[in-house]
Amino acid sequence: xxxxxxIHELVLGSTREDAAAQRALYxxxxxxxxxxALYYSDNRQSAEEVLxxxxxxxxxSLPHLDDLPQxxxxxxxxxxxxxxxxxxxRRQRDLRIVPLPAQMTFNAAVDRLNTEDLYQLLQSLPPxxxxxxxxxVLEGYSHPEIAxxxxxxxxxxxxxxxxxxxHLKRLATPFFNPTINFNNA
Numbered sequence: 769x770x771x772x773x774x775i776h777e778l779v780l781g782s783t784r785e786d787a788a789a790q791r792a793l794y795x796x797x798x799x800x801x802x803x804x805a806l807y808y809s810d811n812r813q814s815a816e817e818v819l820x821x822x823x824x825x826x827x828x829s830l831p832h833l834d835d836l837p838q839x840x841x842x843x844x845x846x847x848x849x850x851x852x853x854x855x856x857x858r859r860q861r862d863l864r865i866v867p868l869p870a871q872m873t874f875n876a877a878v879d880r881l882n883t884e885d886l887y888q889l890l891q892s893l894p895p896x897x898x899x900x901x902x903x904x905v906l907e908g909y910s911h912p913e914i915a916x917x918x919x920x921x922x923x924x925x926x927x928x929x930x931x932x933x934x935h936l937k938r939l940a941t942p943f944f945n946p947t948i949n950f951n952n953a
Contacts, residue, residue: 775840783830790827797823800841801848806887807902808852810895822851849907853917856899889939897932904929 775796781789801819809815825847837843890898899918903909904925909917911925918925 772839779830779836779840782827783833783836785831794823797844801844804845804848805852807890807906808849808899810891818852818855819848821855822848825851853899856895859895889936892939893932893935897928897935900925900928901932
């Protein structure tokens, strides 16, 4: 399990660029980082790319820090979220047309909303909606903070959150309707 004292020792070792400590920190933090990255990414591959960039930033910054973070998880989460925002901005520069979200497919073996379904629902949102939704709901940012970070207006932030909620509600409705059977049998 997650032992903050052990993680602190790994962080200290990583500041000295100790490869074994870096490898152990990477292994310990990878599942948590991937969970965070999945909320901000279109798919697992994109999440893994965000996470790899996050670890790169982490290991490059550690030797140059004057003070180590008191708690590793919130600090690492911030790195992953900021890296996801950077990736979003890069994609926005490259996009000419925002693609429509892929058609939702349901796992016929599942009759309730589980973690994978939640990831699929979030990943079905257009990137701008997903980013605002996650920053507001998961990270607790206010609309002015989101607007400042994403270089959009406060009204756009509120609008994107509203549209994301409406989209998620429409997609999640079948999970809460007891008359719909997801079995193909």
